[in-house]
Amino acid sequence: MNKITNNKAWFLVLPVFFIVAISAIIPLMTVVNYSVQDILDPQTRYFVGTEWFKRILTDYRLHEALLRQIGYSLSVLLIEIPLGIGIALTLPRKGWGVSACMVLLALPLLIPWNVVGTIWQIFGRADIGLGGYFLNKIGIDYNYTQSSVAAWLTVLVMDVWHWTSLIVLLCYAGLRSIPDAYYQAAKIDGASRWAVFRFIQLPKMQSVLVIGVLLRFMDSFMIYTEPFVLTGGGPGNATTFLSQYLTRMAVGQFDIGPAAAFSLIYFLIILLVCWVFYTVVMNAGQRGEQ
Amino acid sequence: MARIDLDNLAHSYFPDPKGDEDYALRRMEHVWEDGGAYALLGPSGCGKTTLLNIISGLLTPSHGKVLFDGKDVTNLAPEQRNIAQVFQFPVIYDTMTVYENLAFPLRNRGVDEKRVHARVHEIAEMLDLSGKLKQKARGLGADEKQTISLGRGLVRDDVSAILFDEPLTVIDPHLKWVLRRKLKEIHNKLRPTMVYVTHDQIEALTFADKVVVMYGGKVVQLGTPQELFENPAHTFVGYFIGSPGMNIMPCNIDDGAAWIDGQRIALSDQQLTALGKASGKTELGIRPEFVRLHTEGQAPEGSIEVNIVKVEDLGQFKIATTRFGTTELKVKVGEDQQIVGQSGFLQFPQEWTKIYADSQLVA
Numbered sequence: 120m121n122k123i124t125n126n127k128a129w130f131l132v133l134p135v136f137f138i139v140a141i142s143a144i145i146p147l148m149t150v151v152n153y154s155v156q157d158i159l160d161p162q163t164r165y166f167v168g169t170e171w172f173k174r175i176l177t178d179y180r181l182h183e184a185l186l187r188q189i190g191y192s193l194s195v196l197l198i199e200i201p202l203g204i205g206i207a208l209t210l211p212r213k214g215w216g217v218s219a220c221m222v223l224l225a226l227p228l229l230i231p232w233n234v235v236g237t238i239w240q241i242f243g244r245a246d247i248g249l250g251g252y253f254l255n256k257i258g259i260d261y262n263y264t265q266s267s268v269a270a271w272l273t274v275l276v277m278d279v280w281h282w283t284s285l286i287v288l289l290c291y292a293g294l295r296s297i298p299d300a301y302y303q304a305a306k307i308d309g310a311s312r313w314a315v316f317r318f319i320q321l322p323k324m325q326s327v328l329v330i331g332v333l334l335r336f337m338d339s340f341m342i343y344t345e346p347f348v349l350t351g352g353g354p355g356n357a358t359t360f361l362s363q364y365l366t367r368m369a370v371g372q373f374d375i376g377p378a379a380a381f382s383l384i385y386f387l388i389i390l391l392v393c394w395v396f397y398t399v400v401m402n403a404g405q406r407g408e409q
Numbered sequence: 410m411a412r413i414d415l416d417n418l419a420h421s422y423f424p425d426p427k428g429d430e431d432y433a434l435r436r437m438e439h440v441w442e443d444g445g446a447y448a449l450l451g452p453s454g455c456g457k458t459t460l461l462n463i464i465s466g467l468l469t470p471s472h473g474k475v476l477f478d479g480k481d482v483t484n485l486a487p488e489q490r491n492i493a494q495v496f497q498f499p500v501i502y503d504t505m506t507v508y509e510n511l512a513f514p515l516r517n518r519g520v521d522e523k524r525v526h527a528r529v530h531e532i533a534e535m536l537d538l539s540g541k542l543k544q545k546a547r548g549l550g551a552d553e554k555q556t557i558s559l560g561r562g563l564v565r566d567d568v569s570a571i572l573f574d575e576p577l578t579v580i581d582p583h584l585k586w587v588l589r590r591k592l593k594e595i596h597n598k599l600r601p602t603m604v605y606v607t608h609d610q611i612e613a614l615t616f617a618d619k620v621v622v623m624y625g626g627k628v629v630q631l632g633t634p635q636e637l638f639e640n641p642a643h644t645f646v647g648y649f650i651g652s653p654g655m656n657i658m659p660c661n662i663d664d665g666a667a668w669i670d671g672q673r674i675a676l677s678d679q680q681l682t683a684l685g686k687a688s689g690k691t692e693l694g695i696r697p698e699f700v701r702l703h704t705e706g707q708a709p710e711g712s713i714e715v716n717i718v719k720v721e722d723l724g725q726f727k728i729a730t731t732r733f734g735t736t737e738l739k740v741k742v743g744e745d746q747q748i749v750g751q752s753g754f755l756q757f758p759q760e761w762t763k764i765y766a767d768s769q770l771v772a
Contacts, residue, residue, distance in 0.1 A: 306467070307494050308488075
């Protein structure tokens with residue numbers, strides 16, 4: 120085939136190019152720009168090369184925050200995914216209960232992040248909060264402003280309360296798309312309840328679960344507002360996650376250079392994890408096709 | 410394999426059905442003989458699938474009993490009845506290989522692996538799936554998936570009956586034929602009791618030894634394909650089977666003959682005697698294949714004169730639409746017969762002229 124060369128076609132790509140440039144590339148390049156310079160004031164700046172990156176990569180507080188972050192995201196996924204699937208399986212399939220459950224489940228998702236933080240901050244207080252008061256009443260020494268374990272658990276429970284619904288709704292949609300014939304065939308084949316879940320329901324939920332896991336991973340890995348409102352990252356640094364650490368560095372201490380280097384690494388970590396996860400899952404799916 | 414009796418069976422989806430119209434399945438007595446290949450034919454919504462689900466145990470009938478070899482199984486769950494069912498859309502377990510799919514019903518029943526291995530290979534051989542046993546089932550075509558569904562039914566050697574719920578709906582036309590032949594082969598080899606639900610008359614007539622025609626929740630006729638064609642017991646059977654369907658015309662009985670639009674059509678003595686006992690709206694039915702059309706020469710005796718409205722040439726035969734008065738009648742004419750002019754004469758051979766009262770065959 121003869122290729123027709125028509126360079127005018129490039130003009131048609133221009134609008135997209137501009138939009139992407141303004142929305143993504145230019146802001147990102149600004150961050151790259153900051154990450155390789157030491158800016159003392161608007162007029163004075165030095166090129167420092169990879170120095171900020173080196174400093175960030177050897178910062179032990181950052182390592183701690185990263186470990187905390189990984190632990191947190193893993194806990195969130197390990198609790199919310201099975202719990203979400205479990206709840207989705209028990210939801211009614213028809214009748215008025217469906218809409219009632221949908222509304223109840225959607226409620227936490229509609230609440231703004233910082234309001235969620237405030238709700239739990241009050242809920243967990245031992246003096247005026249229902250939850251905190253009750254826990255102390257039954258003999259559990261619970262105070263999230265002093266005990267790092269309590270703080271950690273509170274943030275975790277709050278996240279589970281806020282976001283499990285998302286997984287439930289996704290799984291429920293996946294379950295509803297399974298034709299009745301599958302269940303009937305499984306009945307005739309003498310499949311146990313577990314086999315039905317393992318061989319029919321789980322495979323059919325796979326694609327929505329991939330989306331669910333990705334969303335929950337990214338969101339929890341970038342969590343900021345709720346712990347900021349609830350614990351402010353404390354007590355000590357117990358609930359200081361990456362975003363919080365980054366904000367403290369960039370806004371609190373105005374260390375723009377290291378903060379920019381940190382942002383880039385942060386961004387790369389999320390990108391890498393999502394890419395690996397997605398590729399692994401999709402490859403597993405494709406191997407089945409062959 | 411088993412003989413299946415439907416004893417005084419009826420089903421309604423309403424908790425307290427009042428009239429007949431509340432029943433998805435009207436009261437029926439029916440026997441499916443052991444080893445028979447039956448087709449359950451009828452239009453959408455006539456109760457075919459309801460009946461099938463009652464036999465398989467997915468649905469418990471509101472009235473009556475289902476007996477397998479004389480044993481009451483009405484309240485048994487599908488897995489306790491030992492039946493297999495192939496659904497309209499292929500049901501396979503996506504994450505399993507073909508082998509695992511076929512082994513699934515056996516493993517669920519705790520059959521030992523050696524036996525599973527032997528059975529799966531035996532059935533795979535029969536269904537031409539041997540080369541694909543190690544593949545994941547999800548990558549296969551719809552016809553192969555449907556074959557696997559069938560295979561899952563066949564691997565169990567204790568299966569009483571195999572039920573098919575419009576199994577070829579999603580299969581490409583050229584593969585339908587292959588699968589149908591495979592079914593027939595399997596039936597000849599293993600002689601399972603097979604019940605095949607379809608709304609496609611060609612499928613039903615080629616697959617089954619006996620065809621059960623359902624209409625409005627009732628079985629209107631059970632017979633061989635030939636019986637259905639030559640002797641429809643209900644006007645619906647006449648109309649539904651055959652292409653084009655039977656000509657059905659309202660008629661009056663008077664003076665030893667049937668009168669349609671003022672035209673006299675002679676009836677046999679036997680028909681007239683039978684009519685004496687019958688009551689209700691009378692109709693005359695005759696298949697387009699059996700009406701004789703003459704367009705040349707003298708009017709034969711007992712014929713009626715008609716206008717020829719339309720002639721469609723379908724290759725091997727022609728279909729002529731004729732009219733007398735306000736009545737239209739289709740005639741199937743051989744390819745070699747010439748149709749001359751705009752009018753002709755119709756003859757109604759007595760042995761193919763059927764009389765219906767209230768849609769039921771009188772004689």
